[in-house]
Amino acid sequence: MNPQAEDLASPKRRSFLKASLLFISGLISAVIAVPLFGFAVLPALKKAPKKYVVLGIVDLLKGSRYRKVNYTFQSKDGWIQTNRKRSVYVTDSGNGNFVVFSRVCSHLNCLVRWEESKGQFLCPCHGGVFDEEGNVVAGPPPRALEKLSVKVEDGVLYVKEI
Amino acid sequence: MKEKITEFLAERIPIRSIETHVKKPLPKHINWLFSLGAMALFLLILQAATGAFLAIYYSPSPDHAYNSLNYISKEVPFGGFVRGLHHWGASAMVIVVFLHLLRVVVYDSYKAPRELTWIVGVLLLLVVLGFGFTGYLLPWDQKAYWATVVGAKIASTVPIIGDAIGRIMRGGEEVGAVTLTRFYAIHTIWLPWIAFGLVGLHLFLVRHIGSSGLPKNTPKDMDAGKPFYPDQLFEDSVAILILFGVLVVMALFVPVPTEEIADPTDASYDPRPEWYFLFLFQLLKYFEGRFEVVGTFVIPTVAILLLFLVPFLSRKERLPIHKRPVALTVTSISVLSLISLTILGLRSPRLDSTASTASEADQSKVHRSTDTEVFDFGLEEEN
């Protein structure tokens, strides 16, 4: 065997080739994987600041008792400027104050309904029940219903986005 | 002419050895349950074909998805049929894959040397469920929307990284346009590639190791049966034809159930998942308060991990299931629980009906009227 061929077949050279293969494929994978991961995942993790949005006119809400109110506000959904729809229960607690319950069940996000005859919020999914203060009475929900932060300005009731 | 073609091909590709491959004899004792794998493969191809055509008209955006499917169902020639095949084919897929898994368990076919075939099979089961979950958001109707809201929240209960998983699933804080496009991409591109890759591996392993046949086959019987082609393939095709016939009848005569368009504020909608996730829906009811995570995370994860480990749990020789008391007990309990949970889920009371059980119609009227008392202070006009 001539010395050159021996060189080409040497175990040392082979292991260098193997290491290079690993390096090249690793390099290509990493250079493509990192941006792709960021592409798919990072926008999803971005947290938008919560702002106050208009819920309704105070005069029209006076005397409300667990009144269901649907409202919408503008918000971005990816590339679309969209009207987000929300639904809450509003109670007039006197002196111009309001209690606003989110309808989002603290279990798995189904929408609870106020049942006047029972004085309870019922969840249509897994049987969650909340009392009139929003505390869990029965079923799987781990926490009370959320009360939204509210403020009144110029006769308009605002709620903090959820 | 035929000979000439054969010769032409034989000089270029190893058709003779392909021939011996496909004519390889199977074990002597085998039955029609061994066609379930072929039936699953047929369904996968049927789903890929009908899905590729649905994608011609379907539009993955909240503004258009619902209407584009309506258009397919009502206006496109054969649209109802193609959509029906895809819809009922999906349910059939879940059933057939589950039965295929059961047949592998019943005949003890997962034991050495077929552990890898089983593991790839479990991955395929997860892929099939993934197809189901991502697929039924696409119509963007009430069921679609709420199943995804709840599904993403289930993922969010995973300890520590749950919130991030939920967000990654939705593409953000809420189920919306970004959720629909990612589910569409996963359903129509990611999962099909993964599924066909895994099926390729699955079949390579099946063919390389050889079918197991019934446990009563002696080592001598293992290649003393009928050839795969044409005998077994004929039997597979009869099973497939029957399955296809059922699907055609369903597609022609049972309309695809469609609900109202997705509405995040709906007052009277009782969310229920597709039938093959009802067991989970029902299971979640039993874990209250801080035990919630047991139903949403611990039990499903443990079940899947155990499923992967099945082939390594026993090193005994292969036996039919009635001679394996432990396997028989565990399998029966699991299957019975799945079925009972599904039935309980199906029967689980609707909110409106529970509300009015106390007294009759009057009360449900009061209930309705409070429900419809809606104030809409929308900003829609203001834009």
Ligand code: HEM
């Ligand atoms: C898309 C889903 C699937 C397809 C298309 C598929 C296809 C097939 C086919 C064509 C066979 C050979 C014929 C037969 O024995 O039935 C087979 C065998 C097998 N499958 Fe699957 N399968 C799927 C899912 C699964 C699942 C979920 C499991 C179990 C967790 C599994 C485990 C096995 C095993 C262990 C064998 C070898 C059986 C033997 O040699 O007797 N497969 N599969």
Ligand code: FES
């Ligand atoms: S989502 Fe309300 S009880 Fe499960």
